Amino acid sequence: MRRDEPCLQYKRNVFCPKSKELQVEDENVLRLLYDEAKLNIIEGRYPCDPEHWTRLAALSCAIEIGTGLDDQQLSTAIRDRKLSSLLPAHVVGGVGAGLLSTLRLRAGRRAELEQSLLKEYHTLNTHTEPRPLILQYLSICHTLPYYGCAFFMGEIDKPAQGLLQRGGRKAVSVGISLEGVYVIDTKEKHVLLGLRFSELSWDHTYPDAEVNSHILWLEFDGEEDGTPVNKLLKIYSKQAELMSGLIEFCVELRSVSDVAASQMASAKEESVEGARGRRPGKVRRQSSVVCSRVHTLSTISYVDDGKEIKRLKPKRAASFFTKQTPASYAAVQVTDNVEQS
Structure with missing residues (x-):
């Protein structure tokens, strides 16, 4: 206990309805909601399907890096930030992955994930302000039944x-x-x-x-x-x-x-x-x-x-010796x- 370091975290109120989030005007508050939702996605606390985490990762690129980038600019930015900061850890092999699976990821899986992310990024509307993008990110998270738990x-x-x-x-x-x-x-x-x-x-x-x-x-x-x-x-x-x-x-x-x-x-x-x-x-x-x-x-x-x-x-499915x-x-x-x- 003496060696533990205190940690101050902002947490979303469990009793706050989802509908009120989309009515928030203060961009700083939206940023806090976005940061918490993104952390829960990356750490796997909010399980989601590939079409969801690909879209969310593309929105994160637009929010944090910017919109209107070409493939080369975006690829360079993604490599600098690492895929683990955009996609769930279990997808990129950050959690529970052995050495062999990590090497395979670097060889082929990483390129596949980057291409999917680039393709999804170019489908986004080129908003100049991050607020509409943050609201879109939160709206996708709202479809997950355990959001805000x-x-x-x-x-x-x-x-x-x-x-x-x-x-x-x-x-x-x-x-x-x-x-x-x-x-x-x-x-x-x-x-x-x-x-x-x-x-x-x-x-x-x-x-x-x-x-x-x-x-x-x-x-x-x-x-x-x-x-x-x-x-x-x-x-x-x-x-x-x-x-x-x-x-x-x-x-x-x-x-x-x-x-x-x-x-x-x-x-x-x-x-x-x-x-x-x-x-x-x-x-x-x-x-x-x-x-x-x-x-x-x-x-x-x-x-x-x-x-x-x-x-x-319970019914026995087969012989005891089978x-x-x-x-x-x-x-x-x-x-x-x-x-x-």
């Missing part, structure tokens, strides 16, 4: 890879905003679970004799072998109590704003709240990092038949009344 660190159980192999735990970051809760894989940089507050229940438990950790429990609707079930996700974290308190405050804040809204807004909100009792629609495969991957989670499933809670027994093939992982997108997050 407060983030907490935690771990979840990994699914067992075989009958005799334990799954272990996986590091995740948990984002909480006025809209909902998002569980993000910190290594793979994609969303594992995204839920609105109307789609979940939660609780917090303290360490006990069996589990020496604070746990945040998230309950949500799901499906197992075609049967509607309730799913429980355990998030192990020293910050579980803080997360539970923030969720409770956000839910109360939303309920107060709903009461103060007009009759039309209230009727619309009631229709959204009415979705709580409905089961979510079927899911379809999707490659976007923004979409939930519920099938990759290790959850507890149960059904309520009106009399008692019954645990579902080698299990690894599960294939693919992104999913929820349709109907479930948020695509």
Whole structure:
């Protein structure tokens, strides 16, 4: 503690609506919002797809270097600044990359990324002032459901890879905003679970004799072998109590704003709240990092038949002596009344 150096950071208020950001006139305030959003993109805290981070990197070039540059001028400026200051670290190999992958990047991947960035840069409108460009950058970030979240660190159980192999735990970051809760894989940089507050229940438990950790429990609707079930996700974290308190405050804040809204807004909100009792629609495969991957989670499933809670027994996929093939992982997108997050 004595060796720690204090660090002063400006952080976006979690309770500030996105719509108010685009109404800000002070360019210095917009710069602070831009700097924080860019840092979260580069560090992978805001997972995004290639078309998003390419566009954002091109806007960063226009904001920080200038508009109207030719290919040679822009290439020189990019090399001086390095791609790692414009693109997510996991894209350019800055995090978790070994020596061989770094060498491959320098040989071919770097040139490919630069060409994509140059091409995207020339599609931008040549604004003379940075404000319109900053607003465009923030508008793209606003499409990410976890933009503006407060983030907490935690771990979840990994699914067992075989009958005799334990799954272990996986590091995740948990984002909480006025809209909902998002569980993000910190290594793979994609969303594992995204839920609105109307789609979940939660609780917090303290360490006990069996589990020496604070746990945040998230309950949500799901499906197992075609049967509607309730799913429980355990998030192990020293910050579980803080997360539970923030969720409770956000839910109360939303309920107060709903009461103060007009009759039309209230009727619309009631229709959204009415979705709580409905089961979510079927899911379809999707490659976007923004979409939930519920099938990759290790959850507890149960059904309520009106009399008692019954645990579902997992079906054996093969003989005990047959080698299990690894599960294939693919992104999913929820349709109907479930948020695509």
